[in-house]
Amino acid sequence: MTFTTSAIDDLIKSKNPFAGHIVVRPSQIWGKSFPDVSSINAHASNAVFDAVEKVRQGQRETVGITITAEKGVGKSHIISRIRHRFLVNGGSLFVYMSKYDNLNQIKSQFLQTVASSLRAIGSQKVMQWQEIAAELINEVQKWNYSPQQYISSIYPSLFQKYSTKFVDKLTELVLQNKPEITNPYLVKAILWTLSSTHCTYANYWLSGLELTQAQAEAMGLPNPKTEDREAEALTTVRQIIDIISDYRIPVICFDELDTLEVDDNGFLASQVIASLAKDLYNSLKGGVLVLTMYPETWEKHINALPQAHAVIDRLVSEQHNRRPIELRHLNSDDIVALVRQWLQEFYEENQQTPPHSFYPFNETKLRELGRSKPTVRSVLNWCAENFVIDTVSPPINLVKLCFQSELANVEASIDSLLENEKEISSALWLAFNTLVGETVEKVKIENIQEVKASGSDQGYIDFRIVGNNGKLKIGVDVLQQSGGTYVTAALGKLIDYRKFDLTRGCLVRSKKINPGAKLAKDRLKILLKEKGGEWVLLQAKDIKPLLAISSVYDNCESYQITQQEIFDYIKENKLAINNPLIREILSDPSGQEPDNLTDDELPMRIPQTVTDSIDNIEVD
Known part of the structure; x- marks a missing residue:
């Protein structure tokens, strides 16, 4: 039966719930996830839930679980299921790491990951940090x-009564209750997360990053060296x-x-x-890792480690014969359940009732898959390509759909992304590489180069744009950090034109x-006034x-699109050449600090919202 003029067919022509949604992104781990069929590979997720329960009951202290599967079988779907179960049920705190930008500083990066993960909303609809801060105070104050x-x-x-001194007092009380904590400033920073004025800065400090001197002094936190x-x-950690x-x-x-970086x-x-997981297993009081x-990664690389047995014993459970848990490919029932779930959510969101549960697909065809x-x-790829009601539907622009999906993810997490210098730098690097051979703002772009540096010079200048015949x-x-020491060092590199072969910083x-x-x-003044540099x-x-689009590029293999298709899309839609940030980097420097900069200083005001019922609270 054909429904060519119906609202539901118009919906199918305008929206494809599968296209651009086949890769689980970190934002889906933390926020709204893909439709999940809990029966698919339930043996893997149940192993994690069982391990958590054993730790909770004191039967185990720490459990290591490794899950292996080929690309696309559903490893990240399992992690998303685990996260969302904890989000509903509570009782656990979730930490997720999927990017390993600097393997030489993996411990610092892991600390930042832990702090970032604990900023995510927990089961009590507040940051996971704030849940712990409330527990610390309730325990010592019997509240x-x-x-x-x-x-x-x-x-x-408490601000109104004691100014910031009450945080010092609460910290002291917590430390008396927990003498095993050797770093008192960790407790103080966690307690600061309950202050709406100071929360962002506390999170930043807990990530191991440097605050400005004024921020650090106001909160009583020492800056890390x-x-x-x-x-x-x-x-x-x-x-x-x-x-x-x-x-x-x-x-x-x-x-x-499974990245091949070393x-x-x-x-x-x-x-x-x-x-790192082995070290955590050995040192933590309790938890689940x-x-x-990929199976090949386990067999070839984990088994090749020095003292591999010591590592493996901590990464797999004796319940599974000290082997990784293997995910299974889909059978006919799995496919039917998966597609039904995706379509049900799609039609409900768009307030439509389809002719049958699998419309516009055929259940028999799904079972054949x-x-x-x-x-x-x-x-999901097959569904994306076949989500049509007739053979004359226009071809899918897969890059466009993936871009729109990733743009929604960026929108949802832009606040944290604006702090991520690595992500921003990678996005700029990709954009400039698509402009090689073009002339933009009187600059003929010839090459985008890595700036070679060693020792203390590494990690500052992100890349070099070469143009106009060299x-x-x-x-x-890209410099978003706050601490004066780091900013000073970064600007020192940026004005050293001779050392880093620059004509403009x-x-x-x-x-x-x-x-x-x-x-x-002082160094900023040298950059802008003496060196002809620019602050964009x-x-x-x-x-x-x-x-x-950079995220699409990073995941092009999973999306099954080529790098050239992405470059073509960037050029056709002028994402780079018409981008104001790109053009401003290439334009003639103004020699001035830009307007509309955000104030990174801590606003030292005392909040005035006070509830009468707690006016008599004393920190004693």
């Missing part, structure tokens, strides 16, 4: 307030997780371990993380530089499309 009560009423009242960050990071484990079961997931010692990401990888035991990804060499540095930043950071301000304002509206 029973919710995190929301602390945030909206109790903290403002840059040279000590990697050495101290794992100790900090252990203490954070030990504090958490007094109240929740920490579940730490390492995903996407550290300076020649170890792959899977090997570096396996060794989950790793996902199961004969080949396909992957989840291949089934006469112009722009060094680009370009700072990309959205925040003001602390006026008290005198040396940083980083704005969310400009970087969003570049971040989205």
Whole structure:
């Protein structure tokens, strides 16, 4: 039967729920996920839930679980299922890591991942950090307030009575109750997360990053020394997780371990993380560690580690014969259940009732797909390509659909992405590479080069744009960190044109530089006034499309599209050449600081929202 004029067929022509949605992104792990059929590979997710329960009951302290499957079978879907179960049921705190940008500083990166994960909303509809902060206070004060009560009423009242000194007093009380904590500042920073004024800065400090001097002094937190960050990071992580484990079961997931990048010692990401997981297993009071990888990664790389048996014994459970848990390909029943679930959510969201549960597909055809035991990804790809009501439907522009999907993910997490210098730099690098051979703002772009540096010079200037027959060499540095020491160091590299073979330095930043950071301000003046450099304002509206298409590029293999198709899409839609941020980097420098910079100084005001019912609270 044909429904060519119906609203539901018009919907199918305008929207494809499968296209561009075959790769599980971190934002889906944390936020709204793909439709999930809990029976598919339930043996893997149930193993994690059972392990959490054993730790909760005291039957086990720490459990390691490794899940293996080929590409597209559903490893990240399992992790998403685990996260969303905990989000509903509570009782656990979830940490997720899937990017390994700097294997040589993996401990610092893991600390940042832990802090970022605990910023995510937990089962009580507040940050996971704030859940723990409330537990710390309730325990020592014998109170029973919710995190929301602390945030909206109790903290403002205590501010009014005691200014910031009440956080010092609460920290002292917690430390008396927990003498095993050797870093008192961790407790203080966690308690600061309940203050709406200070929460962002507390999160930043807990990530191991440097605050401005004014922020650090106002909150009573010492700034970490840059040279000590990697050495101290794992100790900090252990203490954070030990504090958490007094109240929740920490579940730490390492995903996407099959990258072929290596550290300076020649170890792959899977090997570096396996060794890190072994160290965590040995040192934590309790928790569950989950790793996902290809079977080949397990067999070839994990088994090749020095002291492999010691690592393997901690990454797999004796319940599974000390072997990884293998995911299974889909059968006919799985496929029918999966497609039915996706379509049900699609039609409900669009307030439509289809002629039958699988419309516009045929259930018999779906069951035939199961004969080949396909992957989840291949089934979703098939659905994307065949989600049509007739043979004359226009061809799918897969890059466009993937871009739109990733753009929605970027929109949902733009606040955290604006702090991620690595992601922003990668997005700019991709955009400029699509412009090689073009002339933009009087610059004929010839090459985009990595800036080679060693030792303390590494990690500052992101890349060099070479143009105009080699006469112009722009060094680009995305710099969003706050601490005066780091900003000073970064600007010092950016003005050293001779050392780094530059003719112009370009700072990309959205925040003001602390006026008290005198040396940083001096170097900024040299950059803008003496060296002919530029400070380009980083704005969310400009970087969003570049971040989205960069994410498509990073996942092109999973999306089954080519890099050339992505380059073509960028050029056809002028995502790079018409982007204001790209053009401003290439344009003649103004020699001025940009307008509309965000103020990165801590607003030292006392909140005035006070609830009468807690006016008599005393911190005693």
